[in-house]
Amino acid sequence: MNQGLHRLVYYSRNHLSDDSTSFTANVADILAKSRTNNTRDQITGALLFNAGCFAQVLEGPLENVEAAFERIQQDDRHGDVSLLALDPIESRSFPNWAMGFVGTSATDAARFAGIGASSGFDPSYLSGDQIHTLLRDLTIEEEAAV
């Protein structure tokens, strides 16, 4: 058992421009910084973007996860950051992902829409468990496709 290993799940409202070139560049910046910091901090996880929202899972030592979430909450590239879950875990769901990004492909979008349909596409109606399971399934599929 990994003492102190925790999983945090949140969602937020995207404040990035709708312009797809600028959105892609902004997400690339966020991912590059996330992967550098998360590798340093022993954090793994995945980030999903869809319908104007981000949803993210962070897993790692509690202190590091909390410090990353503090920085993330203060980032004005998104807002209305809502914590859904922060729980101790025995093992990681994303051991190979310093920060995976899913949701851009048509297949991923359709999957998220399927879950979102019952919630009016609003992740505020999704639980931390639902978001965690969705992101885990999508990253497993991406790993299988590589």
Ligand code: FAD
């Ligand atoms: P620096 O990169 O040196 O940044 C200093 C300050 O400038 C920070 O306040 C930063 O927020 C701000 N900043 C930097 N670039 C921009 C920009 N282009 N536009 C606006 N403000 C900017 N960070 C992680 O470490 N791990 C994650 O998993 C992670 N996930 C994220 C998910 C989302 C949806 C978003 C929006 C951000 C995420 N970030 C993540 C980034 C995080 O919010 C901080 O920007 C980052 O952790 C700060 O890193 P740093 O302390 O090295 O500071």
